Amino acid sequence: MEKLTINDIATLxxxxxxxxxxxxxxxxxxxxxxxxxxxxxxxxxxNYRPNSTARNLAKNENKTIGVSIADITNPFTSVxxxxxxxxxxxxxxxxxxxxxxxxxxxxxxxxxxxxSENVLGFIIDSVNPNSPIYKSFDNLTSVMVDRxxxxxxxxxxxxxxxxxVQAMTEKMMAKGYDxxxxxxxxxxxxSTRLQRYQGFLAATGYENDDHLVTVPHRGDKPLYDExxxxxxxxxxxxxxxxxxxxxxxxxxxxxxxxxxxxxNYTYPTDYGxxxxxxxxxxxxxxxxxxxxxxxxxxxxxxxxxxxxxKLEHPEQKQPETVIIPTSLIIKDSF
Amino acid sequence: MEKLTINDIATLxxxxxxxxxxxxxxxxxxxxxxxxxxxxxxxxxxNYRPNSTARNLAKNENKTIGVSIADITNPFTSVxxxxxxxxxxxxxxxxxxxxxxxxxxxxxxxxxxxxSENVLGFIIDSVNPNSPIYKSFDNLTSVMVDRxxxxxxxxxxxxxxxxxVQAMTEKMMAKGYDxxxxxxxxxxxxSTRLQRYQGFLAATGYENDDHLVTVPHRGDKPLYDExxxxxxxxxxxxxxxxxxxxxxxxxxxxxxxxxxxxxNYTYPTDYGxxxxxxxxxxxxxxxxxxxxxxxxxxxxxxxxxxxxxKLEHPEQKQPETVIIPTSLIIKDSF
DNA sequence: CTGTTAGCGCCTTCAT
DNA sequence: ATGAAGGCGCTAACAG
Numbered sequence: 001m002e003k004l005t006i007n008d009i010a011t012l013x014x015x016x017x018x019x020x021x022x023x024x025x026x027x028x029x030x031x032x033x034x035x036x037x038x039x040x041x042x043x044x045x046x047n048y049r050p051n052s053t054a055r056n057l058a059k060n061e062n063k064t065i066g067v068s069i070a071d072i073t074n075p076f077t078s079v080x081x082x083x084x085x086x087x088x089x090x091x092x093x094x095x096x097x098x099x100x101x102x103x104x105x106x107x108x109x110x111x112x113x114x115x116s117e118n119v120l121g122f123i124i125d126s127v128n129p130n131s132p133i134y135k136s137f138d139n140l141t142s143v144m145v146d147r148x149x150x151x152x153x154x155x156x157x158x159x160x161x162x163x164x165v166q167a168m169t170e171k172m173m174a175k176g177y178d179x180x181x182x183x184x185x186x187x188x189x190x191s192t193r194l195q196r197y198q199g200f201l202a203a204t205g206y207e208n209d210d211h212l213v214t215v216p217h218r219g220d221k222p223l224y225d226e227x228x229x230x231x232x233x234x235x236x237x238x239x240x241x242x243x244x245x246x247x248x249x250x251x252x253x254x255x256x257x258x259x260x261x262x263x264n265y266t267y268p269t270d271y272g273x274x275x276x277x278x279x280x281x282x283x284x285x286x287x288x289x290x291x292x293x294x295x296x297x298x299x300x301x302x303x304x305x306x307x308x309x310k311l312e313h314p315e316q317k318q319p320e321t322v323i324i325p326t327s328l329i330i331k332d333s334f
Numbered sequence: 335m336e337k338l339t340i341n342d343i344a345t346l347x348x349x350x351x352x353x354x355x356x357x358x359x360x361x362x363x364x365x366x367x368x369x370x371x372x373x374x375x376x377x378x379x380x381n382y383r384p385n386s387t388a389r390n391l392a393k394n395e396n397k398t399i400g401v402s403i404a405d406i407t408n409p410f411t412s413v414x415x416x417x418x419x420x421x422x423x424x425x426x427x428x429x430x431x432x433x434x435x436x437x438x439x440x441x442x443x444x445x446x447x448x449x450s451e452n453v454l455g456f457i458i459d460s461v462n463p464n465s466p467i468y469k470s471f472d473n474l475t476s477v478m479v480d481r482x483x484x485x486x487x488x489x490x491x492x493x494x495x496x497x498x499v500q501a502m503t504e505k506m507m508a509k510g511y512d513x514x515x516x517x518x519x520x521x522x523x524x525s526t527r528l529q530r531y532q533g534f535l536a537a538t539g540y541e542n543d544d545h546l547v548t549v550p551h552r553g554d555k556p557l558y559d560e561x562x563x564x565x566x567x568x569x570x571x572x573x574x575x576x577x578x579x580x581x582x583x584x585x586x587x588x589x590x591x592x593x594x595x596x597x598n599y600t601y602p603t604d605y606g607x608x609x610x611x612x613x614x615x616x617x618x619x620x621x622x623x624x625x626x627x628x629x630x631x632x633x634x635x636x637x638x639x640x641x642x643x644k645l646e647h648p649e650q651k652q653p654e655t656v657i658i659p660t661s662l663i664i665k666d667s668f
Numbered sequence: 669c670t671g672t673t674a675g676c677g678c679c680t681t682c683a684t
Numbered sequence: 685a686t687g688a689a690g691g692c693g694c695t696a697a698c699a700g
Contacts, residue, residue, distance in 0.1 A: 005677055016687045021679060032685060047470075052451050053396055054677030056387045057692050067431070072419070078412035085406070085433040089440075094451065097401070097431035099419040106423075117386050117428065136381075250615075257618045281584075281615040284591045339693055350671045355695060366669060388693030391676050 004048045013042045024050050064094040065307060066114030070127040070147075071102045075279060076296050077125060080145060083300020084123055091308050093120070104128045121307045129156075130189065140314050143307045145299060148191040148321065155310075157303045157322045159294040161192055164326040165199030168274050168292055169246055172334050173203060177272060178241035179211065180204050181234065183256050184248040186214045196248050196276060215255060224255060231259040235271065244272035244334050250279055253289075272334025288331035299324050338382045347376045358384050398428040399641060400448030402441060404461045404481075406433045409613060410583075410630050411459060414479060417634020418457055425642050427454070438462045455641045463490075464523065474648050477641045479633055482525040482655065489644075489654045491637045493628040495526055498660040499533030502608050502626055503580055506668050507537060511606060512575035513545065514538050515568065517590050518582035520548045530582050530610060549589060558589060565593040569605065578606035578668050584613055587623075606668025622665035633658050 006024075010017040015035055022030045023039045031039075042048075056062045065088060072078055081097075088095050096119055100107035107127045114122065122142040126134070129149040137154055144156040172180055182200045187193045197212065204211065213230060216223040235243070247253035253275040260271065267273045267287070274290035282289045302322060340358075344351040349369055356364045357373045365373075376382075390396045399422060406412055415431075422429050430453055432444035441461045448456065456476040460468070463483040471488055478490040506514060516534040521527045531546065538545065547564060550557040568577070581587035587609040594605065601607045601621070608624040616623045636656060 006679095007677080017678080018680080018687060019685085022686095025679080030685065035685080049450050049452070051391075051677050053387055053390045054692090055679075057385075057391050057694090058677075058679045060692060062387055072412050072416050073409075075407075075409050075412070078406050078409070081431075082406050082433055082435065085431065086435070089432075089444075094447075095431045097415075097419065097429045098423075099416055101416065101420070110423075113428075116383055118383065254614055254618055261618065261620060279615070280588055281613070284588055284595065286595060341693080351694080352671060352673095352696085353669085356670090359695080364669065369669085385693050388676090389695075391678090392693075392695040394676060394695095 003051075004046055006050065009039070009042060009046065009048050012046070013039055015039070062118055062120060063092055064096055064117070064119045065121045065123060065304075066096045066117065066119035067098065068107060068110050068114060068122065068124045068126070069097070069099045070107065070125045072099045076277065076294075077146075079296040080125060080300035080303075083297040083302075084304045085300075086297075087301050087304035087308070091304075093304075093308075100127050102127055104131060107131070108133050121311050123303050123307060124154075129191070139319050140310055140316065141307075143303045143310075145303045146192065150189075150191075152319045152321065155306060155320045155322070157299050157306065157324065158192075159296070159299060160323050160326045161195035162199040162202070164292045164294075164328065165196045165246065165276065166203045167199075168290065168328055169200050169203030171290070171328070171330060172244050172246070172272060172274060175244075175272065175334060176242060177244040177334070179238070180244045180246065181211050181213050182246050182248065183213050183252050184215070185252060186217055187212075193248055200246060215252065222255075224258075227255060228259040228262055231256065232263045235260075235263060235265055242272070244274075247273065247275040250275060250277040250282075253277070267333050274334055278329065285333075287333055289333045290331045291329050292326050293329055294326045295324055337385075338380055340384065343373070343376060343380065343382050346380070347373055349373070396452055396454060397426055398430055398451070398453045399455045399457060399638075400430045400451065400453035401432065402444050402448060402456065402458045402460070403431070403433045404441065404459050405436045410611065410628075411480075413630040414459060414634035414637075417631040417636075418638045419634075420631075421635050421638035421642070425638075427638075427642075434461050436461055438465060441465070442467050455645050457637050457641060458488075463525070473653055474644055474650065475641075477637045477644075479637045480526065484523070484525075486653045486655065489640060489656070491633050491640065491656045491658065492526075493630070493633060494657050494660045495529035496533040496536070498626045498662065499530045499580065499610065500537045501533075502624065502662055503534050503537035505624070505662070505664060506578050506580070506606060506608060509578075509606065509668060510576060511578040511668075513572070513577045515545050515547050515577070515579045516582065517547050517579050517586050518549070519586060520551055521546075527582055534580055549586065556589075558592075561589060562593040562596055565590065566597045569594075569597060569599055576606070578608075581607065581609040584609060584611040584616075587611070601667050608668055612663065619667075621667055623667045624665045625663050626660050627663055628660045629658055 006017045006020050010020045019031055028036055067084060069077055085095055096114060096117060098110035098114060100110055104127045108131060111133055123145060125145045126147050129144055129147050139154050142154050144154050146158060148156045148158055182197055184193055216226045245256060247256050265271060276292045278291045278293040340351045340354050344354045353365055353369060362370055401418060403411055419429055430448060430451060432448060434441035434444055438461045445467055457479060459479045460481050463478055463481050473488050476488050478488050480492060482490045482492055516531055518527055550560045579590055581590050599605060610626045612625045612627040
């Protein structure tokens with residue numbers, strides 16, 4: 001079964017390729033009912049599919065957007081992608097997918113490949129939004145998501161980091177905690193981490209980093225033993241101070257919980273806790289966890305919608321930052 | 335900044351388009367070092383990118399594979415996608431991504447769109463592998479993943495369902511349980527659910543479905559209240575029989591846990607439990623959960639590898655089922 | 669080493 | 685209502 005071309009169909013049907021082309025494109029008014037039916041029959045029988053590469057070339061358009069994802073195994077990210085995908089479907093964009101596996105170099109390669117595919121636009125969930133490669137990007141054809149560059153020149157959809165954390169931290173403070181700690185991956189220069197930490201600082205008023213605990217790393221490898229020691233030390237030193245922790249995302253939250261279990265501390269008795277991110281599995285924890293819920297699907301949807309708008313109505317503008325609101329869910333974990 | 339074509343570059347450089355084409359394709363032996371340098375300079379300055387649509391048309395090849403995902407927000411699935419993506423990168427395939435959001439109709443549309451894109455091959459994580467649309471698929475260009483058709487005519491990569499569950503159930507039986515229940519979404523005709531249930535039946539020897547508990551649904555909506563009642567009834571009727579549960583995936587496991595919490599039962603005292611699937615958040619549960627761990631990344635990788643092999647060496651063969659092994663992790667939850 | 673030319677499969681005026 | 689022909693941007697012989 002060879003690949004059929006428009007020519008084959010034309011000769012099979014005994015018409016010219018122009019007529020077949022018109023049929024394909026729904027210009028039925030340009031042919032008799034008879035040829036229309038005839039073509040319909042032939043095309044069904046032969047199961048002919050026009051070559052979309054040739055179509056794209058001829059029309060000089062390629063309704064494809066490139067999506068560069070930092071780490072698709074992150075549940076938060078996969079929900080973003082579902083939002084992107086939904087909106088792209090709606091507008092008829094194809095989605096060219098790449099995944100960087102959290103590796104900045106892979107990400108750069110992905111971007112380069114996407115570019116050479118002549119995609120119409122980009123949605124980028126970046127490992128490192130400050131990478132020089134984005135300097136060459138055009139705010140007319142790209143949208144970034146989640147992590148933000150220090151000096152963004154591309155529209156970015158982010159979740160509400162700082163003020164949500166600030167609000168949650170204030171709730172904790174209102175419960176009379178003597179000390180609050182912010183637990184995080186190494187801040188490095190990741191905007192989401194920094195912003196969340198800023199919110200924490202704004203609420204607590206701490207003026208140095210004594211209450212910042214990051215999971216130690218050797219290279220890429222987290223050193224959980226050291227982390228556990230650190231937590232243990234903090235707990236043992238607490239005396240009769242009331243002590244609480246805010247974890248910067250769900251994974252860190254799990255690590256904290258684990259560290260606490262090892263030395264037999266339980267919340268909310270021995271310590272209070274709240275976290276950024278919400279997942280299903282939190283629903284079965286007792287007492288329930290206070291948490292900040294973000295609408296990741298909405299992030300994806302807005303990113304795709306915004307890109308669509310820009311592609312339809314190109315207009316050089318100052319880069320914009322859209323903040324998707326979060327919701328505070330307060331339970332009895334502190 | 336207009337789109338540059340190979341022609342523009344040729345005139346700019348004062349050479350023919352053939353030379354430019356050769357340069358683009360790395361055939362440097364077909365030109366002098368001088369023109370090579372010259373072209374290099376021009377292309378860098380102009381930031382020229384060859385139009386990949388035109389290239390694909392000219393070479394009549396399109397190194398793209400279409401990926402149809404049932405539900406990308408499922409953590410299990412997103413790991414599969416990461417495996418697919420990794421191997422596709424390695425071989426230089428682009429990934430055209432679609433997501434069905436668990437909707438069979440959306441899935442069919444996605445497949446149709448993918449097809450008209452003239453992708454080289456398909457990897458399909460199907461909502462409904464028995465859909466008639468797959469009848470028209472060719473085992474030369476497609477691989478399915480996870481769920482399996484009753485009468486597969488396409489190679490399928492699945493996880494070890496039946497025998498893993500059987501092994502786990504046998505471990506439970508060895509602990510002297512008087513009754514074991516299999517907790518699941520409605521079996522419908524989903525192969526993974528059926529196979530896991532078969533494993534359960536094989537181990538227990540139950541000859542009817544009295545020990546199958548599915549989460550009741552009204553349409554698409556799960557009726558958790560009814561489910562909770564059902565669990566409660568089972569627990570209250572257990573007398574002093576030792577009773578255990580195997581949950582068919584992590585989400586159902588969470589629902590069972592929740593139902594148990596509502597009536598204040600805890601494992602392993604009041605009941606025993608084990609589940610299919612492993613996720614990070616299980617690590618903090620006390621006692622730890624006995625579980626069946628599947629290597630979903632490997633599923634994705636093998637699917638992509640297999641597709642690649644088929645595309646390179648087309649050969650009509652009987653459809654094959656590849657079973658990726660799982661590992662039993664036995665803890666103190668039963 | 670470099671240029672000419674005929675396609676790749678389809679679209680789109682412009683005639684008929 | 686239908687057909688002929690040029691063109692989309694690039695590749696791949698084949699000449700020179």
